[in-house]
Amino acid sequence: xxxxxxxxxxxxxxxxxxxxxxxxxxxxxxxxxxxxxxxxxxxxxxxxxxxxxxxxxxxxxxxxxxxxxxxxxxxxxxxxxxxxxxxxxxxxxxxxxxxxxxxxxxxxxxxxxxxxxxxxxxxxxxxxxxxxxxxxxxxxxxxxxxxxxxxxxxxxxxxxxxxxxxxxxxxxxxxxxxxxxxxxxxxxxxxxxxxxxxxxxxxxxxxx
Amino acid sequence: xxxxxxxxxxxxxxxxxxxxxxxxxxxxxxxxxxxxxxxxxxxxxxxxxxxxxxxxxxxxxxxxxxxxxxxxxxxxxxxxxxxxxxxxxxxxxxxxxxxxxxxxxxxxxxxxxxxxxxxxxxxxxxxxxxxxxxxxxxxxxxxxxxxxxxxxxxxxxxxxxxxxxxxxxxxxxxxxxxxxxxxxxxxxxxxxxxxxxxxxxxxxxxxxxxxxxxxxxxxxxxxxxxxxxxxxxxxxxxxxxxxxxxxxxxxxxxxxxxxxxxxxxxxxxxxxxxxxxxxxxxxxxxxxxxxxxxxxxxxxxxxxxxxxxxxxxxxxxxxxxxxxxxxxxxxxxxxxxxxxxxxxxxxxxxxxxxxxxxxxxxxxxxxx
Numbered sequence: 001x002x003x004x005x006x007x008x009x010x011x012x013x014x015x016x017x018x019x020x021x022x023x024x025x026x027x028x029x030x031x032x033x034x035x036x037x038x039x040x041x042x043x044x045x046x047x048x049x050x051x052x053x054x055x056x057x058x059x060x061x062x063x064x065x066x067x068x069x070x071x072x073x074x075x076x077x078x079x080x081x082x083x084x085x086x087x088x089x090x091x092x093x094x095x096x097x098x099x100x101x102x103x104x105x106x107x108x109x110x111x112x113x114x115x116x117x118x119x120x121x122x123x124x125x126x127x128x129x130x131x132x133x134x135x136x137x138x139x140x141x142x143x144x145x146x147x148x149x150x151x152x153x154x155x156x157x158x159x160x161x162x163x164x165x166x167x168x169x170x171x172x173x174x175x176x177x178x179x180x181x182x183x184x185x186x187x188x189x190x191x192x193x194x195x196x197x198x199x200x201x202x203x204x205x206x207x208x
Numbered sequence: 209x210x211x212x213x214x215x216x217x218x219x220x221x222x223x224x225x226x227x228x229x230x231x232x233x234x235x236x237x238x239x240x241x242x243x244x245x246x247x248x249x250x251x252x253x254x255x256x257x258x259x260x261x262x263x264x265x266x267x268x269x270x271x272x273x274x275x276x277x278x279x280x281x282x283x284x285x286x287x288x289x290x291x292x293x294x295x296x297x298x299x300x301x302x303x304x305x306x307x308x309x310x311x312x313x314x315x316x317x318x319x320x321x322x323x324x325x326x327x328x329x330x331x332x333x334x335x336x337x338x339x340x341x342x343x344x345x346x347x348x349x350x351x352x353x354x355x356x357x358x359x360x361x362x363x364x365x366x367x368x369x370x371x372x373x374x375x376x377x378x379x380x381x382x383x384x385x386x387x388x389x390x391x392x393x394x395x396x397x398x399x400x401x402x403x404x405x406x407x408x409x410x411x412x413x414x415x416x417x418x419x420x421x422x423x424x425x426x427x428x429x430x431x432x433x434x435x436x437x438x439x440x441x442x443x444x445x446x447x448x449x450x451x452x453x454x455x456x457x458x459x460x461x462x463x464x465x466x467x468x469x470x471x472x473x474x475x476x477x478x479x480x481x482x483x484x485x486x487x488x489x490x491x492x493x494x495x496x497x498x499x500x501x502x503x504x505x506x507x508x509x510x511x512x513x514x515x516x517x518x519x520x521x522x523x524x525x526x527x528x529x530x531x532x533x534x535x536x537x538x539x540x541x542x543x544x545x546x547x548x549x550x551x552x553x554x555x556x557x558x559x560x561x562x563x564x565x566x567x568x569x570x571x572x573x574x575x576x
Binding site: 064084085185 | 320323324362364366396397398399400401423426427468470488490491492493494495
């Protein structure tokens, strides 16, 4: 049976594309794509399409895509109605708690305000520490919020740390590691077990 | 503005969709009736307590709640099994089991905003109350017959056994919160988190690899052999044997092509006590049939009886079923000949639907 795979647009797309190519998948059309969003594998019965991280989860949960490849950051913040079968060990970064030097939210007495794009991740992190901060949802350039005094700290993704440093912020704690994951629709996993297992094994080999 | 909108997650159904739904309901109910199940209705509104009593972890945010005249909290029913368990325990106090009930009613759950999910769905199912696991075969046969009348060739009934996981947890003496965390990773097949979590539990090596393999222990008949291999004590081997015996019996009945197993199926552990199963059809992204054994539910309502049942969510199937072709005969008539037209129509109604149409004709005419 044919498979349909939703890939996260952008940085992950190239990394995962490389892994698929290494495993003998025909993804030339994906690398030379122009503006189209749907591609067919030239060697196998697979259809790929590109989507934003959150939408990859939505497509997989509805079964429109059998398989999705998406960062753990998005999975942690979003829905849970899928199987998560594999850590691709690529697209690695981490969630951190950062803020202005000498103002560690973890040591603050009283009301704490945290700015983030990821309210669920932030809430779970502080909850595990027995703390209950006020969470302020921010959509872009989260680093700005503590600099301007909107909040005591931020929970965000850090890759190299350059942006934080340039804005005078320091890391107080690592929240958790993030990497690309393979998720699968629950029904597809039953009805296309053979095809999905083969794909997972190929990706596992390409990873190691 | 609100006068033309409907609340989040609700849907209007047009006639074609209603016809499909009614036809599907009829096919399924015929199966239920043929196994001797009799209809029941319960109120759409129950006390919230009825559900909090039944489930250990009620998802409060998933329930539509409001108050009655005395300030007591009411809820729209989220499933039919709990109301039927309540009804059976309170209204059939002295009747002699077993009871075979069927139902087809709407149930309600608050869904995420803009996630494309329905908050109101029709649940069509059966409950066999008062029979122990010896009746599992009968329930599974009814479930397989139900899957067949849905009308899609490509379908599968996947069977699991909640005792397999539970018994392993008891054997390695896990605490309740550890079991809960482990169950959630296994049920969602979160292999990465599962491995990390197992490292923190300090289990014997055999137990670690058992739990690691559990999520992927699914597939056709061969899975039963694999399960036997990783079963690390006699209690676990007994649980595998239960499914092996069931499979042999289902095979004898000719069902084997549509059966698979998943030992990693461990949802709602506070509720299910034996077999659990789900039905899948191609091109529907979620299970369309689900059920299992729940021997400790009725006790909570005051009458200790074993029970097993399943239901089909009709709405999930509407998108993939073809339209019901219904021919309607037309009786054309000129203004003033309504009586003749109706006389003609009534004669024809014996053979099927007839629609009256006023038209530019001289006499009453029939158009097939």
